[in-house]
Amino acid sequence: NAGVTQTPKFRVLKTGQSMTLLCAQDMNHEYMYWYRQDPGMGLRLIHYSVGEGTTAKGEVPDGYNVSRLKKQNFLLGLESAAPSQTSVYFCASSSYGPNGTGHYAKNIQYFGAGTRLSVL
């Protein structure tokens, strides 16, 4: 069971370049999230999605775009990378409500291993 998979694991960009980070989950979760983690600042929510075809802004959405065309995938795009976007990016997924196995999911987030991005 893979859980949440992020690709790529590492990337170096030059200022102004664009790229897309891919997040895939195999747990049939409704909710998906993108966070960035900077030293000493914990995790900050960039964008999130409550279902296929829907996205919403989090705490720090500027400079990023997202898409959720399929339930299992959540893409994070940087159209014109800036050095301030150097960070570690984490994707997460979660579910809330009856999960079909007799249990009640409590919106516990499952995280990927992260993508380390450097913008020069």
Place this chain on the structure above:
Amino acid sequence: LAKTTQPISMDSYEGQEVNITCSHNNIATNDYITWYQQFPSQGPRFIIQGYKTKVTNEVASLFIPADRKSSTLSLPRVSLSDTAVYYCLVGPRILISSGSARQLTFGSGTQLTVLP
């Protein structure tokens, strides 16, 4: 936003009980408190979740006072492998696509170092 505040770091010795407190003065009625553990170069992983009073599972306990303005994660008999950063997250369980997840606020985390 339900801003959270945690101690930056804590040290403990193997076998001791560790209590990490998170302050969340602006917690909303429908917010839950969830704690996560993060090792270097890994994503956070769930430890425990609660709404009020006390919750216990096989690895930790969570104490939440009646006013819910703070919470305390208790780790019994820590070992070296418990050295990690611990985060508290305050926010609603049900999200809607209108900015409610802005309320998903992670604290800055507490670096717990367990010494032999």
